[in-house]
Amino acid sequence: MIDTSFLDHLRGIVGPSGHIDEPGDMEPYVAEWRGRYRGKTPLVLRPANTRELSEVVRACWEAGVPVVPQGGNTSLVGGSIPSEDNSEVLISLSRMNKVRELDALNYTMTVEAGCVLQAIQEAAKEADRLFPLSLGAEGTCQIGGNISSNAGGTMTLRYGNMRDLVLGIEAVLPDGRIWDGMRRLRKNNTGYDLKHLFIGAEGTLGFVTAAVLKLFPRPKQVETAFLAIRDPDAAIELLSSLRSASGDALSAYELIPGIALDFALKHVAGTIDPLEERHSWYVLLELATGTGGDAFRETIETALGEAMEAGLVLDAVLASSEAQAKQLWFIREAIVEAQKYEGGSIKHDISIPVSCVGTFIREATEAVERVIPGARPVPFGHVGDGNIHFNVNQPVGADTEGYLAQWDTLNTVVHDIVLGMDGSISAEHGIGTFKREELKRVKSPVELDLMRQVKAALDPKGLMNPGKVL
Structure with missing residues (x-):
């Protein structure tokens, strides 16, 4: 049980707008969105900036009180839910949601951890740049959580995981110290690259409070296709041939089984089968280029034609408009929702x-x-x-x-x-x-031992997101 006077001290650090302690108001923070995980906390803190967070974490460190970091609470593995014993303070970074800087010439954006992914995508778009991380929860998930879970998504094929999209990080360490690793550099060969300790650590080594993100040129032409394929082996053969034909233009390549399309057509309104006949396997793909022109589309049509002649592709539709492309992507997005209606x-x-x-x-x-x-x-x-x-x-x-x-x-x-x-x-x-x-x-004993040593070095009291990962 956490002492009430200590909780009052934490409330004082963040002010009236920075804490939640009514059970009904805390419910969205202590329960996973699918209902699989539920915990308890005596207090939800919502610091406004890195300084406030640092003070809170330092106080908890000195008092021996565990803390649980939380972003958009979209985790699928219980990574941001407190335990059930009411002994951990939950700290949401949702108020730390500023875009500190967008440097279009340097192709970087500096953001705070509470920025929603979709807002970052839109800010990049306004500057005629692209931030390529894209996933189903992008309207809710926050970039700090994306970094802490090393998020992937639909365009990892071309742009990489979150680890590949971060140049620098600011973090609050388990003892409250602030590490400023906010470098906007592509090259920095000055010792251990410490940011990689925090990327994918799921909040067990400290709080990611801000980051410098890589931006990319915005594509001038995007082509989307929905293909019926022979089987998964054909999908891999086609993947290889398309990458050879298009260079690095292939940005997304999604496998969809016929049963998933059946579920979506049955349960999710607005789902449309774009092909005349049903098939056992499909691929949804996207290719993008910075130049544009008829030649790019013709290259894709030629490659798909050759794949049909080889028996890899059985039928295909190449989107003729942005609206049709969105309709094709809707099929992929509907799969998760549709599965809910088919039982466990x-x-x-x-x-x-x-x-x-x-x-x-x-x-x-x-x-x-x-x-x-x-x-x-x-x-x-x-x-x-x-x-x-x-x-x-x-x-x-x-x-x-x-x-x-x-x-x-x-x-x-x-x-x-x-x-x-x-x-x-x-x-x-x-x-x-x-x-x-x-x-x-x-994991091998050696690998687990190394992970435990890293954890012990940065968080010797074991107060950061206890019970997660290790």
């Missing part, structure tokens, strides 16, 4: 080498069906970078609670196949509390 879904966010995608889907599907006959795998996602969301919906008519009770069993089955291909059990969602125990199983 056991989810896996895995990555394997791109060349192993077809084999993984076959082996994992067969293994799942042996363990749970009638289960319905829905493997979709960012196949261009080897990231598959291998979600498995319950058999038709099955008891949802009984099905979800087999989550750990199915995880082990799927993850063993992933590990056999030198893959990862978390491609972009992180570890949080959800995969913490599984991490101990899949």
